[in-house]
Amino acid sequence: MTVDQTTTEAVLIELGRELKEAGYAFTTVTPATHERVNRRPGNARARNLRDVLGWSRPFGPGVLPERIVTLLDEAGVLDRDGDVWRSRVRFSSYDGELFVHSAFPTAAEDSVFFGPDTYRMADAAAAHVESRERPIRRAVDIGCGTGAGAITVAKRAPGAEVLAVDINPQALRYARVNTALAGTTGVRPCHSDLLSGVDGDFDLIISNPPFMIDPAGRAYRHGGSQGFELSCAILGAAGQRLAPGGSLVLFSGTGIVEGRDPLREAAAECLAGTDLTWWYREVDPDVYDEELDGPAYAHAERIAVVVLTATRPAR
Template sequence: MVDSLCPTPSGSSAQSHADRVLLNLGRRLQAQGYRFITPTPLTHQRVMARWDNAPASDTRGIFGWSRPFDAEVFEAAERQELQQAEIIVKTHGRWRSRVRWSNLGPLLLAHSAFPTEAADAVFFGPDTYRFASVIEESLRQRFAPIRRAVDIGCGSGAGALLVARARPDAEVLAVDINPKALRMSAVNAELANAPNVSVYHSDVLDGVDGRFDLILANPPYMKDSQQRSYRHGGGELGEALSLRILREALPRLERDGTLLLYTGVAMVDGRDLFLESARALLSSDAFGWTYHELDPDVFGEELEKPGYERVERIAAVALSVTRLS
């Protein structure tokens, strides 16, 4: 997807040839009834080990499990088209997809293939499914209108698309610092028939104007030694970006507007250091908020890495903040 990695003007709907090839691939997979639910990286590794690098022969193996495949799987013309768009590449005598397709309810979403090692990888996984549940529950309980919404660090655009489909009259912005994420979000929005989604290059909310009735964020929260943008949250234990989003989103909320922040928290000596810092930002009577621990233990393998020596567990949490006045 060489063309797809190039930045586009903010809000542009222009598509490169590579994006159109990716969109057409998604449409073919939809028509074929393709289904794939993305597991954790460790589960993926364990399942992959069963095949011992044997080639895939179906679309779930190629575009879900990111398995290698032989040239004969595709007709020559289709293989050439996918290769020219750099959706598939040849390595060590076999072909692999650089793109993965996953389902989220009725949505089919393109994101980066496994393993997500590149600095500009577009993430999708169990965190996305938990984030989606938080969004859907909030939308069910919300009676105030949503005229304008934004998904910060949109990645595949999953959050933005859930809101756009549930509130088709809303203007929904999908923003990210990663050009590849913006391209995939735009393709996914067209595949989902969500014309009310626009993509913008923005560092948190720096690149967009105005206030919002709903602000979504599912930021990276790991302490990543390589500082890859899709994983690294910054700060001592990955909390910095989540706190920055909270700090910068609050003044951008309309009255009755809500921030939904899904993140992960490194627990140290029984203390939630993120919540302790967040309380200081939420002391004003102008805001009401709730905080829930959704999963007490995620990505336990990270505790073996440098920097996590004092961490007991990493918890998935959801913070909902509403401007009252």
């Protein structure tokens, strides 16, 4: 079935509302955990809604309510091969909202990822907004993906203009769907490479950029040959576009090498000579341990995820 993107977005919004009404909820795990759980006996085929739209398991006739199957068909996101059907989207829960994103595995170049780092990033953004004394009039989520960060900020900064920017058209489609589901009218998804496609300064910049060293070079995952190049580019953009009193909340990751943190060292170099005051902390010291078995991280002793917060002095 060929469906135009406007129709797809409208039907996915309708599907999300149906799922909310049905009480659907799902917490998305890491790809390694997802694969491990799906390998368990009895998990090869879906038995219910969460299996299909959370665990991305194949299913067939009679598993889902007909209304849900119809909406998946109308959105053009249901693949059928005989009695083996698969949804090309998932829905995940966070902060009382549902977010549509790509089905597992996220192998395609235009995949839109949602997972534990999304929760961590959005939590960090929410905590910053709630502790901030100065009002937020204008904010941007760089590399917004599903728009989870932008939506989280908008819910806590009523009246603010919040841009959700990405270079991936699929991410912007899903961000528009998720914005509609959350009812956050202040969020505006738009195409931009970092901040090159949008104008003006910002009171708040948030980002959870790709930070892995990905031999396949997938845009949603690859942060550069050392993993932190994109994070440093965001630091540079923030240094130019933060308003007085404005802040950056950057959630990223780094491979620790013999006790050294290359991202922290690179960040110090990027921010040297600016007027930004910054803080840096590890959120989790040991994640994605399965990556240590591959050549990309043969040099690292662990992979950590971190939050960097930088603030420009108020005038």
